[in-house]
Structure formats: structure tokens, C-alpha cells
Amino acid sequence: MATDVKILAIDEQDIILSSIRKALTSCGDVMYSITTVPTAMEGLRSIRNSSFDLVLVDAALPGMNTSETLRRIRTTSPSTALILMSGYISGTSIPGEISGYVDAILSKPFTTDEITSLVSRILVERRGKER
């Protein structure tokens, strides 16, 4: 049964945004509604204007510190799942300074399987917590 899941992707690189769209829309079981924005400010504006189930945010966004971006997203929408994408972190462990804000780390470059399985797992975990 198809479920409409709203996802916001924030990344300065068009190739990342289009790759996320391509990877998630190719997933047959779940219907993802994907919104993409290039900056942190636009992302925050989108979150204020609309609710999202999950936000994928790049760790190196121009104009705003990563921790500050994550804090603001979490403050604006506490129930939204948050995944940080980074080309600097090779593992999946969440660094201590942002562990209170994000649900998972997605290391770049990622594969279709990696992003789809991670998004699915985090959404399941989020729903489990909400219940």
C-alpha cells in the first residue's frame, strides 16, 4: 500500500538534489513527495510553511553553521526526522556535538540502496517513537 511521505532535501549541489529525487522516486513501495532547496534559509522557510516527515540536510551549507541549521530545524519542527549528509564523515556514527539533533548520518557518496534503506529505517523508528 503506497504511503505519501513528505521529504525535504537541502543541499547546495544540484546533482545531490537530483540524485536524491531519482533514488527515492525509484523506490516502488513508498510514494515520496520530495521538495528540494539549495540553502539553509530556504529550507527553514519551507519547514515553517509546510510539515515534512523527514529532512535530508547537507553538512556544508553556505551561509549558516551546521549546528545552528540543525538546531533551528529541530526547534521549528521537533517531530521531523533529520538526516545529515556529509562528505567529510566516512562512518555512520553521529559526532557528539550534533547527536541531540540528528537521527542518522548519510555519508556521501551514497548508493540508492543506502539512502532508501536509511530513510525507511529512520521513518519506522520515528513512527515507533511517536507511538
Added chain:
Amino acid sequence: MMGLPGKLKYVSISTRISILLGVIILVTMGIFSAISLIRQEKDAVDTLNRSTLLLGQTTEKILRLSMVKNKRDDISTAIRDIVGSEGIRSVRILNHEGIIKFSSRPSEIDRHISRENHLCANCHTHADSGAVHTVSSFYSYHLDQRTGIIYSSLPIYNSPSCYNGDCHTSASTGTASGNRGSTLREVGHSVHDSSETILGFIEIEVTAKHIMTSLARSRSQLIVLTILIALAAMAVVYFSIRYLVGSPVNRLVDGTLRVARGDFSGEIVSGKAELGVLADSFNRMQKQLLFTQSQLIESERLASLGKIADEIANEISNPLTGIIIYAEGLLSHAEPEAPVRADYETILQEGLKIREGIRNILSMAKKEKLNFAPVDIEALTDHAVLIVRKLSNFRNIRIVKAIPADFPKARADAGLLEQVVLNLLLVFSDSMQAGGILIISAAHSETDRTIEIRFTDRQGTIPESIVQALSERAMPPEATGSARTTISLSVCKDIMALHNGQIYFNSEPGNGASITIALPS
């Protein structure tokens, strides 16, 4: 801490110790010599006095015998003979009134000696003048330090032979006035009364000049000897300290100055004693400093490399994500038999290889950023297999997992450990190009508290490139294996070292080849 006063701090340690030793020797030997000389002088004077006393007693006996026999000339002759002896200046005999009756100097005879004379005054004033030494009730003397002459006095006590004897009757015409209780005797009777105690004195002058001269010579010799000994000891100590302490210390000082300038070349050569141990410690410290400096340079180089690697990885990761995901998309839509499918697979495979290369570089550059947490080994290997199974290399390789369901979690950095698993899978994919079964098994030892993950190719043997890479610490430039295998295994070794773990290979004919990673549980 007390510092050295003034300019003394600039005086070398050998000079300081030498001066101190010289002063100690001078003071010690000076005191010893002074005590010794005083003792020698006293002993010499005592010996001279004993000789003088014996001489006086002999003279008294001659006097008594001559007087009883009334042979005055014998006394004069004896006195002259005595004075001829070495060191005896004069001998004279006085009666109790102080009149010289016999003398080796004839001009003195009948001269009166007053009671203020230093020898007479000793008894007649009943006070010790301090200058006259009373050795016994019958002998006293006075030493004139300036002339070195001893004036000794021996009393002539009254005796029955004196007051009963019918002696010197022919000479008893002299006066006896002043003689306590005495009366003038008639001719043919003794001149001495039995109530008289002392009838006169024998005075002898003896020179002690030769003794004083000898003592002065001894004193001079001792002073010179003391100074010479002190100077010799100072010289010996000065040069010994300079040679045994000063030179090694100077070499150490030169070494520290050299190291302070940043020059770590050369070692300090020294013996095996305390300063040798110090020199060895310094040499070890220098080597440690050199090693630390090279490590620091290496750390800085790695830090710079890490920053560059971070930037490059981030720059590459964005387009590479696109390449991988678009290739996967194309591959998923391509017909199974379409000719382009192989092209898409190649793009994807090379893209994933670049990704692992980037992650290897990041792992090497970020060794210090460990994030230890409990890691599910089965989930970690599942994820790694999921990534590599799309590679064409693994098309003919069947991966079989043999990990127990309740396998305990390992305490590790999940990202780095997955990197190790991915690298080992890729290493085996290179060596198993003909295909086969790759077994991933895990074992846990409660006793050793270790977890082992083993990758086994049952049909294969360990290639030389893997043997070299796992045997050598550094990557050998002449390694015959592929550079990627060497780099991958080098990263694996470093990551396992960071986990206090090990990586080793095992290859036995008939049992296949295996690589095992072991880490604390």
C-alpha cells in the same frame, strides 16, 4: 634555593673544589703542626731541664764532698770543667745571703745577688711570677724566649754533715750577718746551724738556642711542606675534576646547546659511570626528541593531508553520488540482455571503487577521530555485502555468512570497521576473479575477550601482494601486488591497530586462504 654569591658563580666547579680542599688542608695541617711544635718544644725543654737537674745534683755532691774536706779548689776546678761542656754557659754557687761563692766566671765571685732576681723572687716573694717554673721543691728554672737561655736554680739543703762537720774552719772568717738565727762560729766548729734549711743555691745557665733554632727550622719546614701538600692536592684535584668531570660535563653542555639549536646529529661519547649514564640518558633523550620531531612533522603533514583529503573528498563526493545513483538508475531500467548494461555496470563499479578509495584516504587522515560504540557485526557485514554485491567482480563469487544469531556486539568505530570489511571483500574479489565461495564467519572467545571475523576462500591461496602488505609495516614501493590491495590492507592494519586489534592471514594447502581480524569484545 640558595644561589652562589657574586662572582663565585662564574668560577668553575674544579677551581671551587680545589680552593676548598686547599683551605681544608692548610687549616688541618696548620693546627696539627702547631700542636706538634708546641709539644716538641716542651719535650725538648723538659729533657734539657732533666739534664740540668742531674748536673746540678752532681755539682751539689761535689760541693758537699769538697766542703767537708775543705777543698775549695776542687769545686772551682769541677765548675770550670762542667762549663766546658756543650751548651752550659755558666755555673755558680751562692750562699743563702745571695753572695756568689763559686762561679765559672771568676769576676762574679763575692758579688751579691738581690732577692729581686727572678729566681730568688720565686721563693722570697711567695708569689708565682709566671715566668719561673718550679719543677719540684728542689729545682726551678726560667726560660728566656728571646735569648733561648734557661736559668735554673737548685737549692742546697742543710744536712747533718753540714752543721755537725768540722769543715772549712780555716775559711770561716766570713760574716754571717743576715743568716736567720745563725751565729758566728768559732774556729774549729761548723759554720752552719742545724736550724737552717737552705744553705745556698747552685745556679746553672744552659743555652737552649740550638733547640729553639731547630724548632724554628722545623716550623718553617712544616709550613712549606703544608703549603706544598695543599698546592699539590689542589692541582691533583683540579686536573682530576677537569678531566673526569669537567670534560664530560662540557660535552653534555655542548650537546644540550646543539640540541637547543635544533641540531640532533651526533652523540655524546662518555664512560660507563654516573656521567656516562647521564650521557646515555641524554643520547636517548635526543633520539626520542628526534623521533618526536619526526612524528610531529609527520602529524602536521598528515593533518595537512587530512584537510586536503577532506576538501577533495567533499568535492568528489557530490558528483560521484550522482554518477553512482544515475548508473544504478540506468542499470535498473536496462534490459537484462541489453549491450549497454555492461557499460552501466562498469560505470557503477568504478564509481564504487572511487568511493572506497576516498573513504580509505579519509580513514588514514582521520585516525584520531574515533567514535567507539557497540557494533552489531552481522548488520555491519550485511551492509558491506549489500554495497559490493552489485559489483561485476562479485558476479561469480557466492558470499556465505556464518555468524551466530546471538553474536555479541563489538566495541568499535562502526564506520572504520565497515571500511575494513569492505576493503577485505574487495581484496578477495581481486584474488577470486575466477569465482568461488567466500565465507564470512565470526567467533567469540570468552576467555580472551576477543571477537574474530574471518574471510575464507576455500579454494584459494593467499597472493604474494597480501603476504607482503600484511607482513610489512610500510608499503613497499617494489610490491608486486596491486597498489590498491596494498593500500587497502595498510588501511586495515592501521584501523585494527587503533582498535587494539590484529589482522593476520592463514594459508594452508587444502584448507584455502583466510584473513582474520580480531578485536576486543
